[in-house]
Amino acid sequence: MDARLQRRIQRYGWDHAVDFYDQHWMSQVLPATQGVLERAAIEPGDRVLDVACGTGVLAIAAATAVGNDGSVIGIDLSGKMVDAARAAASALGLDNCRFERGDGEAPPDPEGGFDVILCGLGLMYMPDPEQALAVMARRLAPGAHLAVSVWGQRSHCAWAEIFSIVDARVESEVCPLFFRTGSGDTLHHALHAAGLSGVASERLSVLLRYGSAAEACDAAFLGGPVALAYSRFDAPTRAAVRAEYLRSLESCRLGEGYAIPGEFLIGYGVKAAAAGSQPVLKVRRKGATP
Template structure:
């Protein structure tokens, strides 16, 4: 089994999310808008502020922030995946927002001068970064004194079944695809881990709480299509394994989703952890 290589991991992330950039809004837009709400609310944005949205994806938090800091405020969204950046630009143009811009960039090496922004947002982005400590230090570096960061990460696996269904099946049937050292989507939710990470990065006044959400979807087939629509890695995996194994993964994932049926709707837990901190 190959040792974890951060550079190769970042390239694989770019490739995976480039595959889903065009379908991300259709299959995951509503979900990530819901997840962004507490991140935006805790940021307490005000007109005239300069905001950075790290790992902006298709620009969901960026566009909300742009409306809130208008007319004099500005928002910059940055993402490592070119396809996501292009989708974010298109969405901003479609909404006629002139105070938001998007560019490619690495969260662990932000292409901005010190103390440029009043607020940094990061909605479900930190979990993808190989060096979370470095990313947090970069967020602090580009914040003005007294500036704040508001971000979200996934909660523990037992409280985020919407993600765990497919992930558990893949781990059981295709264990060789999981490289030791690959960033976990859930480890930042363990007690004290995120707060310590903020402290090591130099932040103060850290506040962390959990927000309960549910993925509401019609049936197992809809759940599977959503998973494919937002996860390029699942798409790539299915193309690299025997068709029979791919069929089993799909069937088990659909059945796993159906276990959360409540009447005419499937309601699957997807709790998030939201953190707010200040640069002293």
């Protein structure tokens, strides 16, 4: 898919999903959110960038961690996601973070670099995830941390049939190669290729729990990456894709609800210090929390 087209699909798709995302997904992706924050080792006074910030969950947590002497910038392609993040931060009285529309493959470049860069479940939607990671790494200060999460192996995500179900009814794929960054050692190698040291990755198995068929379908079709395509379906097509999706989840049904297997992959690394010196690794103090 043409990169510009892919960005437009993601921008307007998440504009459609914003009103439903937190309701249906915030608790479901909590293990990935916590994993990224733990690996980021954010400290008071840090300058943090949150790429593909969505409704601001990671950025707001980072703003709390950096305190008044630190700062956080969140960027996202979706203007409505940015508006939602601003509103959430404002409601909490946070004045050390700001949000703006921006492309993850062309993030801000402050003098001296960022102390931490986060990207929670955003790389899968970018036209060139490897290039995005390389650019993020260049935006880091020496010794700074990059922590990211992606969805894992397709075979470990029972909800994955949503893409083929929708793609069969649209002219272009909604999320081409969505699971590529979570397959095998792809993310691990990409972090190495970006020039980071101390690279590590780990997989987290989860169950996405929904209390009813309607809730499971609303999460998939209204609050997720296929929201734009779904918004353009007529009523019979919407009924058909919901029924097909539920058939694909039959093995996950528990009474009226669903427990759907999923997998997250957390990856992280450190930007090396200048040649001839050792990386300055930030170590979380005992008892500290993100």
